[in-house]
Structure formats: structure tokens, C-alpha cells
Amino acid sequence: MNILVFTKRVPATQEEELRILGDGKEVDLSKLPFKVNDWDNYAVEEAVRIAEKTGGTVTAISIGDAESDEVLRRAIAMGVKDGFLIEVEKVLQDPYARAMLAYNFLKKENIPFDTILTGVQSEDDQFASVGGILAALLKVPYSSMVIGIDNVDKDHLVLRRELEGGLQERTKVMLPCVLSIQSGINEPRYVSIMGVRKASKVERKVFKAKDYEESMSSLIEVVKWVYPPKKGGATMLSGELEEICKQILGIIKEKGVYQ
Amino acid sequence: MSLNPTRVLTCIQCGKCTGSCPEAGKTPFNIRMLIRKKQFQYAIEEGIPWYCTSCGACTLRCPRDVKPSEVIIDIRSALVEDGQIPLSLQKALENTFVQKNPWGLSRNKRGAWTEKLDFEIPHVSETKEKRLLFVCCIQAYDPRCMVIPANVAQILKRADFEFGILGEEEACCGNEIRRIGESGLFEELQEENITNFKEYGVKEIITLSPHCMNVFKKEYGDTGINVSHYTEVVWELIKNSALDIKGQYEKKVIYHDPCFLGKQNGIFDQPRNILSAINGLQLLEFSRSRETSLCCEGGGGRMFFETEIAYQRNADVRVLEAAERGADVITTACPFCLMNLDDPATEKGQVVKELSEILMEVL
Numbered sequence: 001m002n003i004l005v006f007t008k009r010v011p012a013t014q015e016e017e018l019r020i021l022g023d024g025k026e027v028d029l030s031k032l033p034f035k036v037n038d039w040d041n042y043a044v045e046e047a048v049r050i051a052e053k054t055g056g057t058v059t060a061i062s063i064g065d066a067e068s069d070e071v072l073r074r075a076i077a078m079g080v081k082d083g084f085l086i087e088v089e090k091v092l093q094d095p096y097a098r099a100m101l102a103y104n105f106l107k108k109e110n111i112p113f114d115t116i117l118t119g120v121q122s123e124d125d126q127f128a129s130v131g132g133i134l135a136a137l138l139k140v141p142y143s144s145m146v147i148g149i150d151n152v153d154k155d156h157l158v159l160r161r162e163l164e165g166g167l168q169e170r171t172k173v174m175l176p177c178v179l180s181i182q183s184g185i186n187e188p189r190y191v192s193i194m195g196v197r198k199a200s201k202v203e204r205k206v207f208k209a210k211d212y213e214e215s216m217s218s219l220i221e222v223v224k225w226v227y228p229p230k231k232g233g234a235t236m237l238s239g240e241l242e243e244i245c246k247q248i249l250g251i252i253k254e255k256g257v258y259q
Numbered sequence: 260m261s262l263n264p265t266r267v268l269t270c271i272q273c274g275k276c277t278g279s280c281p282e283a284g285k286t287p288f289n290i291r292m293l294i295r296k297k298q299f300q301y302a303i304e305e306g307i308p309w310y311c312t313s314c315g316a317c318t319l320r321c322p323r324d325v326k327p328s329e330v331i332i333d334i335r336s337a338l339v340e341d342g343q344i345p346l347s348l349q350k351a352l353e354n355t356f357v358q359k360n361p362w363g364l365s366r367n368k369r370g371a372w373t374e375k376l377d378f379e380i381p382h383v384s385e386t387k388e389k390r391l392l393f394v395c396c397i398q399a400y401d402p403r404c405m406v407i408p409a410n411v412a413q414i415l416k417r418a419d420f421e422f423g424i425l426g427e428e429e430a431c432c433g434n435e436i437r438r439i440g441e442s443g444l445f446e447e448l449q450e451e452n453i454t455n456f457k458e459y460g461v462k463e464i465i466t467l468s469p470h471c472m473n474v475f476k477k478e479y480g481d482t483g484i485n486v487s488h489y490t491e492v493v494w495e496l497i498k499n500s501a502l503d504i505k506g507q508y509e510k511k512v513i514y515h516d517p518c519f520l521g522k523q524n525g526i527f528d529q530p531r532n533i534l535s536a537i538n539g540l541q542l543l544e545f546s547r548s549r550e551t552s553l554c555c556e557g558g559g560g561r562m563f564f565e566t567e568i569a570y571q572r573n574a575d576v577r578v579l580e581a582a583e584r585g586a587d588v589i590t591t592a593c594p595f596c597l598m599n600l601d602d603p604a605t606e607k608g609q610v611v612k613e614l615s616e617i618l619m620e621v622l
Contacts, residue, residue, distance in 0.1 A: 012358065015358065016365050016367065017365075031366075031367055033366065034357075035353075035357050187346065189343075192340050192441060192444070194443040
């Protein structure tokens, strides 16, 4: 089975206090470290596991700036055969534009595939829709929130989708298809720095996004970056530790949490 | 190539390593057996090497210079390259790659501990002496340990002893990263720190953690920089009357030797000298002290890894002995020891203080 897996380089924002610059025009990313999108890490691991079990190859594709080569090297270190970078000149947020770019690239370069894996969403933009739009453009089946792949057959996959309320849905999806992979589907292997260095020796092909922009337009425009509105409701306790503890106990008793 | 080449084939299986190992007998970890398996190239169960605390007792006692603790690093390195490492260690390594600290906290907040001080600490490049106070991760981020750099900074300032910091430019020293077996990541951290040391003309480094001191002294190569632990510096200042201890401390204090300060780097006396210079303080000793000090089990990545089996922790043994000996306070000069001793001590109603905390009460 030939698998294509999309992987994205994103800023590590979890522990940061983000700053909006220029009256909402942009977010200051200058001092942020970057990493692989968490969901894509699971998708790459899953792709490699399928290929290890059933044969075939995995190719990683990244849409981003030149620095995104980093996530391709990482994917190769995890067991992916090779990597393609679709290099964009400016940040591409719109999910339709991203999916269209990927679609044009796959068609123009005539890249064969049985399955395309993406992460459910990216940590930075969180549209969770590139996989679905790409499947629609390719006119192939799509399954989202994939939390398990139980069976890989010649012409179909049997997989599980994660639903609310602790339920899972087992579905049969015909090949070729697009799947968006949920975190927790596996435990991604550790990628050592030595492994990433060795992966640098494997060729990654670079393609210019401007060669694949036919019919590509953004359907969504970011008007402004804003902070969430401040809400009331928080009570700051002050005083000595013992006094604060008494106050907390009083509050939780009052709210009925503790009798 | 390994930083400290091992000599596995010269092992005579005398068992001194296992005899001194703080994990032997109560966990499945048997260092002599592991060396035997290495000699015969037998498979090693992948969970076993992670028990090692890198205390260095085996290497210190080995009569054949096999360096068992370095053999463990080699075994772990192979597991790391294979991607077979416990999840919590994997997270610590990935965090260190991204944010340069094992907890993955924002690098931009690495200098947050300075906010509570009522004076500003200059960047090391702005100092005359080019003397760097190296804070490192646990002291920069952990709420219990953030007090240590703040204390030491105040103590040095009181003695008019010039120093600077790197702030958010500082990266993890890599001592634990190397011991977890991630040599590539260790090299990256080493390169980043050395580049900063060179760029800012650092001539001297004072570390708060014995782990940082160890790696700078022994594993960063010849940097030409003089490295010392803060207890060495503070003792010199007290000896030269640059620091005046005014207060009384009418307590019985028992000192726990950190492995990376004591048995691995021979610094036994300076912390004891400081404590003995405090009026009223009665210094007690553990039955296992100095070279034979019982490891707290915080080294070699064990701060980030919980073993699968439950057993009586060494910190628990230490706290019980401290109580038996009538200690009012347990003290140490390592943040990992502090954290490990703090839990069982709190549970048993005992007090653990980092040495600088006692000093702040008497200066």
C-alpha cells in the first residue's frame, strides 16, 4: 500500500503568552520554538506501522516554508521513505486553499496513492478540514477522527472512528481514501536527534507552491487577531496561607462540593 | 564515539558494583548481570536499564575501570536510537528539544525567578568579571526550587560578589539528557551553551545544581572556563570574611551528600564547613555519608520516570534515619535531592531545606 501523509511544522504555543502585533494584523511568533503538529505525529506513526505490516511505502508531504524540511526529516527518521516540501512564500491558513494546493500538486505530479493520512487538525489553525476538503476534491471516501485501523485489505480498510460519549464507530472505507487521524491512535516512537541527522541524507524534493495555484483561492479571510473577552467570576484570595485555606474550605462547602 | 570509553571485557564479575548500587536488591536492576550480558552480547530486557540513577557508585568502586554507569548510558543510547524508551522520558526529551527544559515550559519564562528580587541581575556580558550564575531547568521553573537561585543571588550580592546570568538564552546543561542516552540532543545543548559562553566571554561558571557542575567540568570538553558549585564559592566568601553570618540557628541539622557533588566530584567539606560556621547549628551525619552516601534516586533521568514496581524509596530511608538521629532539619545542596527528600519528609512531618535556605535565615 502506498501511503501519503501530511505533516506540518507549527509554533509550540502551549506554554506561551501570545502577543498580537500591529492592531490585530499578526501574532508575534518571533520568540516561539516550532515543532511537529501533534496530530500529524500520530498520522506519520500510523502510516509507518501500516507499511511495516503490509508492505508498501510512505511519503511525507509538508506545506510550509523552507524550515518545514525539519518535520520531513523527522518523518523520515520515523520510517517514512521520502519527503516532499511544497514551499509557500507566505503563510497559508485557509483550509480550502491548502487542500486545493495539495490536490493540484498530487494531480500535476501524478503522485500515486492508496491512502492519504492527515492529522485531525493542526495546533495552530485548528480548522480540522483540510483532509475532508482534499477528499472531496479527489472524489474519494473520507473518514475523520480515526482512532484505530483494524484491518488493511486490498481494496478497503476497516477502521474505528472516535465518537462522543465513549463510543467508537467501526466503518469500512474503500480505497483509495483520505483519513484524518486522531491523537491517541498509537504511541508515536521517539525520534532521536541522531536519527534526524541520519534522515538528512535521504533526499527531500522541494516544489514551489506557485506552480500549483490553479483555481486556488482563499474562501476565508482573517480579519483580525483578538484576545478572548475577559470574563468575570474569578475570586482572588489573599492573606496568610492558613486564612486562605479556611476561605477555600468555606467556598467549597458553600457550593456544596464538600459537606 | 563514547565520551567515556568503557571496558566491558575487562570485568571480572567481582560484584562490587551491585554491592554499592542503590537500586540493587529491591528492584530488578542488577548492574553486574547487565555487564555480564554485555560481555556475551546477550539481549537485555528493555525496561531494566532505566532503573539506574547514575549515582556513579559502581564506577567509583570498580577495580577494573569498567565504568558500569557509562555502560548503562551506552545501553540506553541504543534503546533511544531504536525509539524504545518509557513515555515519560520521551516527553522529557522532546520538551528539551523544543523548549530547552525537560518540563516543556516556555523558554521565555526562564528568568521568571528573578521577578521577586528587589535588585536586577545583569546579563553576564555586562559584568566585569564575566562570571556566570548558571541556573538550569529545575531551579528556573519548579516552584519549590525557584527559591534557590533567588537565595544564592542575594547571598552573592551581600558579599559584593559580581555575577551575571544568561536569562532566557540559557539552555538545559544536558547532564541528565546524556545519561538518558540521547547523545545527539546532548551535543546540541552543549553546542548552544558553549556558543553563548564564548560569545559573552564567560570566564567562570557558578552552578546551583551539582548535575550542571558535573557536566560542565567533565563532559563539555576543554572550555577553559573555571566551574564551581555555589557551596564552594560561598565557603570561600565566608572564609575570607566577605560574608558575615550573624544569626543563630539552634537546630540539629543533618546533611545529605548529593551524588554528583560528593562521590562524583569530591565536594564533601565545603557544604559542611558552611553549616559548621553557623552559630548554634549542630551538624549531624547519616550512617552512610560522604563517598558512601545513599543516592536519592533523582539522577540519570529518574526525576522524569516512575518505575513500574513499588519499593521503599531511598529518600524514605534517609528521612527515617534523620528522625532516628534526632535531626530537626535535613539539608542538602542539590535540587533533585531536595525534591526527592521533600515528599517523604512532609509526609512524616519533617523539614527539608536546601542549604541556601538555612543561610538566608542567618545572614
